[in-house]
Amino acid sequence: MKMKSRNICFPAIIAILLLLLNGMKDDQRITCGAGGLLLDNQQELYQNELSLLKPNNICIMKRKEFLQKGLATGTIIGSSSWVAGSDDSLQKTQDKRVPRGYDVDYEEVKIEWPVPGKPHKGKVLLAIQPHSDDIPLSAGGLVAKLIDEGYTGYLCSVTDDARGEGKYEQNRIDNQKIADFYGMKGSFELLMPHHQLDSIGIQDLKQRFIFLIRALKVDTIVCMDPWGHYEENPDHYVTGLAVEAARWIAGANDYPEHFAFGIGPYTPKERYYYSRAGxxxxxxxxxSKYIDRKIEVNLLNIAKGPAGNNGVKLRERLAKDGKKLTILEGDDYTANFNYAKTFVFTDNKRLGEKYGLEWAEGYHYMTEIPFDNHAPDPNSPVEEYIRKNAVPK
Structure with missing residues (x-):
């Protein structure tokens, strides 16, 4: 007979834990590990078990520190926000390897810091956006970071933005200004029907992405997450699905007419997929290093987006009522910049603070594709067998 699972009341767990801690001295130590909590006297009983745990899975702190940091950051319930619990844990997280491929542990979020120098020199980045404001708003900091680290960048804007804010022509101008701002090598406009991507044949969109991926030899893609939840805009989820399918097919033998012109199969190895819900x-x-760059590129979105000229507009509205805000004083650019930094990117601020950073963006990151027709996996069972058993012919 199967036993019914019982739901444990979270407040009750906290109450029991606080009662336990109440009987401890401030300098008594607590060991926090994957298996739970151990007090000083219990540590002696479980020395063997503790020795089996990796150092970065254990955090030892005093009762006072535990109450101050653990309760504040959610450590007690195993929250990933423990990353922000201490400087040591931040450093350990920085050293950890980002999850690879499809085998991803979503319970433990990793952090990517800026890297000095040009470690990505020679690699190609394709930033794909359904609308003219999507990359600046959702990935403006990441794109600035990757290009600063050596990527050659290209921008691809999918829809014509004809039904959005602003004029059709202004959206074209904004897209080119965004590409120029980042120092990208090119900007492509697919001019698909705005807000109607779910009405077109996705095959057409896939073919165009496949051509770009192969022709540009794209190594890394930044785009909407094809698996993002609660996305209401059809342009967003259709673009994401088409890009992921195209990324996979681009490395296969489909569309051999490309090969006649010297454009062969090519598979991007990294994807930074963003979504609104996250x-x-x-x-x-x-x-944090690129937040000002992110704000600056968003100010280029005159036709649409929450940045643009909104600082000046708010200043003018307040002036009619005989009021003013200090952050909106100065020239128009300063007013717009301060408006955006104060009001538009609060989510980036909150996300950063959650992980001990000043400003941050979140992504569904994937890389090291497990199947590639043109590059055998050196760690596959077949290659391993060959290394052990192959003999000269």
């Missing part, structure tokens, strides 16, 4: 995020990117 449930699939497994990577937090530190954009």
């Amino acid at each position: 449930e699939t995020n497994n990577l937090i990117v530190d954009i």
Whole structure:
């Protein structure tokens, strides 16, 4: 007979834990590990078990520290926000390897910091956006970071933005200004019907992405997450699905007419997928160094988006009522910049603070594709068998 599972009341757990801690001295130590909590006297009983745990899975602190940091950051319930619990844990997280491929542990979010120098020199980045404001708003910091680290960048804007805010022509101008701002090598406009991507044949969209991926030899894609939840805009989820399918097919032998012109199969190895809700995020990117760049690129979105000229507009509205805000004083650019930094990117601020950073963006990060027709996996069972058993012919 199966026993029914019981739901444990979280407040009750906290109450029991606090009663336990109440009987401890401030300098008595607590060991926090994957298996739970151990007090000083219990540590002696479980020395063997503790020795089997890796150092970065254990955190030892005094009762006072535990109450101050654990309760504040959610450590007691095993929250991933423990990353922000201490400087030591931040450093350990920085050293950890980001989850690879499809085998991703979504319960433990990793952090990507800026890297000095040009470690990505020679690699190609394709930033794909359904609308002219999507990359600046959702990935403006990441794109600035990756290009600063050596990527050659390209921008691809999918829809014509004809039904959105602003004029059709202004959206074209905004897209080119965004590409120029980042120092990208090119900007592509697919001019698909705005807010109607779910009405077109996705095959057409896939073919165009496949051509771009192969022709540009794209190594890394930044785009909407095809698996993002609660997305209401059809342009967003259709773009994401088409890009992921195209990324996979681009490395296969489909569309052999490309090969006649010297454009062969090519598979991007990294994807930074963003979504509005962020449930699939497994990577937090530190954009503190690039937050001003993110704001600046959003100010280029005159036709649409929450930044643009909104600082000046608010200043003018307040002036009619005989009021003013200090942050909106100065020239128009300063007013718009301060408006955006104060009001538009509060989510980036909150996300960063959650992980001990000043500003951050979240992504569903994937890489090291497990199947590639043109590059055998050196760690596959077949290759391993060959290394052990192959003999000269």
